[in-house]
Amino acid sequence: MTHAARFHGVSQVFGDFTAVDNIDLDIPDGKLTTLLGPSGCGKTTSLRMLAGYLAPTRGTISIAGVDSTRTPPERRNLGMVFQSYALFPHMSVADNVGFGLKMRRVPAADRARRVTESLELVGLAHLSASKPKKLSGGQQQRVALARAIAIRPKLLLLDEPLSNLDARLRIQMRAEIRRIQAETGLAVVLVTHDQDEALEMSDEMVLMKDGRIQQQGTPQAVFPAPANRFVAEFLGYENFLTDAGGATTTIRPEHLALSVSERTPAAETGAVLPGVVLDVAYRGVDVLVTVASADVSGARVELLADLRAESAPDLTPGADVWVHVPATHLVPLAAD
């Protein structure tokens, strides 16, 4: 596997605060990699170091195999889309998209052709004469994408590109960005704090917390096997149980089953824990049931079960239930 970019022992220290703490990270070529993590975990800082806006306090960053740690942004040839889009308000859409080509002294005729190409890729060729202020948020975002792509960058960097869009547009743009990535074959690094977005869009996902990488891999590899409690919680594992040996395991709410009598949904092997219903939330397709229970170590736990509405037993708060914990879906966790 070739690498579009590589972080080697990179740290970023602001005063006495370490925003990025000694990370090693490989960005694969021709794929979409997401940096995923809660607010303040160092995603933007990492991206800004990769783009050259911020010099690492320690460590090196190489791009396409060349050490670029000290290369200024204008010589890195990366396309960046900022969270605020950062379009040039005094230039037309076409001039925005053509700006990078102009800096590269591409002749006017070529420039016009490539501007049109890039705008066609995002479906905005008809707006090339407009000023950015006249465009909707979604359109501005596409212009920012077109502008970044027009320079044929080595890497496309997107900092929370979808967070300023409304819910519908956000879903639509996920597919759009994937399509553009596939059509251009670019290596893309996308920063997000939305796990659904990361799961849906990533070829490779990198989970971060407090400036450190917690886990990296394909969504198919990471999702069923979170490495530690932080990753598990971030990906929506709600239930944490201590087993007889004292190790922590986790299980997703949709894998728990509830029954009114101990033995009903038998089938699988695993623990069956007694509990009391605390809360029932009906959500149409499914029902969320919170149960107070105790795990095999005897510790009190609150468990969340996500049941299909049509097959869920009829439960009310205060009812006694049995919680079935199938062993096949239990994921062992390493300590954080």
Place this chain on the structure above:
Amino acid sequence: MRTRHPIAASLAVGGYVVMLVPILFVVVTAFTAGSTLRFPPDGFSLRWFEAALTYEPFTSSLLSSLMLAAISAVLALALGVPVALAVHRGALPGRSVVEGLFLSPLIVPELVVGLALYQQLMVGFGLDNFQTLLLGHTVLMFPYAVRVTGASLALIDPAVEDAARGLGASPGRTFLSVTLPLLRPGLFSAALLSFITSFNNVPLSLLLQSRDFRTLPVVMLDYVQQNYDPIVAAISVLILAGTVLVAVIAERTVGFARVFGGINR
């Protein structure tokens, strides 16, 4: 619209009355046909305007004032813009101290500045009084230039400049093709404000005057002390008209709110 407190509203109205009514009196008396500054005026004529425009001390000092204001505004901007950039964009350690330092001429009494310049530059270095005045006015305008430019710089999303760098523009190129065009209304208002402040300045110009270089306000002050005829009202009205014209041009080209909006930030 926000609702105003009745007391605040009447204070505002009172303020406008106090400001505007005397100006109205001056305007009306300038058109008198008589030969004293009196209200109501005796008849209507333009003779005092003609007199003002042909009175050599006024015309030559008007030219001096315009020249002084224009050059010191340009100088103040030339110095102020880099400082504003350093304060707002550079990684200056202790930037608030630096900013405070550059704003300090705003609170040092002008007479003190004038006296210091007089002693140091005219007596000490033998500069002539135009050069000294130019320096003094530039020093006075400088904090305005830093402040107004800084205010409009603060309105520019730094990500826009980052974007230009990422697309291949050097820092210099980024400044010329992105920062400067976005800063234009701010520069325009800084220049205008500097110009007007210099043009209206009395204390410094009074202290640093000489027989061959005096500004219009100083000459007018001198004139009023000896004569009491409507020629002073006429020249005031002409200045007022000029100011209104500048304001109208500012409104038409950049927008009044954008020009003066930066000042109070």
